[in-house]
Amino acid sequence: MATDWIAMQELAAAEFGRRVAAVTDWDAATPDSEWTTRDLVRHVVDEQRWIPKLLTGCDYAQAEADIEPIGDDLPAEWTKFASEASRAWRNAPADTPVHLSTDVVSAGEYLTEQTSDITIHTWDLARATGTDETLPEELVQAVWEYFEPQVEDLAATGLYAAPVETGADAPLQVRLLAVTGRDARVDA
Template identity: 40%
Template sequence: MIDIRDAYRRALHDFGERLHLVRDDQWELPTPCVDWDVRELVNHLVNENLLAPELLAGRRITDIAGMYEEDVLGDDPIKAFEVSAQNAVEAVYAEGALTRVAHLPFGDVPGREYISELFADALIHTWDLAHAIGASERLDPELVASCAEWFERTREDYQETGLIAEPVNVPEDADQQTRLLAAWGRVPAPRSGTAARRRAPR
């Protein structure tokens, strides 16, 4: 696997590239995440970015849950994302971030595991955003491989907690990206009539 910090940084970069393609008339389009339109999906990721430096500094979610408004995008969603992403990336590269305990709602985990979860969320939501706005859905193959390797070890925990939708059946010869998306409950095609349960924000 590539360095998880690099993987997270690259996933956020790729999300940002899709975000810059969102037209003014696309913010209310539905996404594969049930109940989330494009703006709500972006808001979710920005919220995660804002929480990352706090949690990687050892703070508890109960201490910071009220720090951010429900809508953290304001009048400039792209700028809100870029600033939050820069701060989140700086936090994961900070000394001790990989080994410091992150106090998450479902329990304490090492920083490396928390960053892995942030990476996976950013990668999958990159596809969600691309799918919603009609942009390229092809994810970075190296990031897909890295996420697939990590998720293979953790998928049972994710599915048991209901954080993701039930896996979708795909042909045995499907490529790795299709298999990964299906494991997260995503249906790569068609755009209409399919949806995946949204992940609860952390």
């Protein structure tokens, strides 16, 4: 059965939103060693605000010239831009070409990448804020199935740190996060 990436995107956005609402220290460190909680949330908000423009056929330069800036109220900005992105995903055919800064991909591929990014960063935000780190099983499974064929190449993309060693019997969420350089084990 094919993954319903629209449903996964909406679930990932809801999960991230729950963690954004729980932030009390915007300067707290995150598992992304160079980012504070504020930096992490701004990054994910920033990614969401591009989506509606890119899904309408704008190339990266056109979208950049017409994109709305992020305000200081990050919970409100998350709600606004995540809602706009979700609406855009629901209305874009999966084969729509999306002109990113470095490549042209289908909307379906972009959706999968964006959903995976939000999922991983949801855990980062949960770890940073001391909130529930458990991600929905169906979301973890979908992102794992997307990442698994790429495991050997993920660190080489420069988007992720070197994988963390875990046992083959580790829970799927721990293994998923490990391939992105995150140590999600409880004793980590």
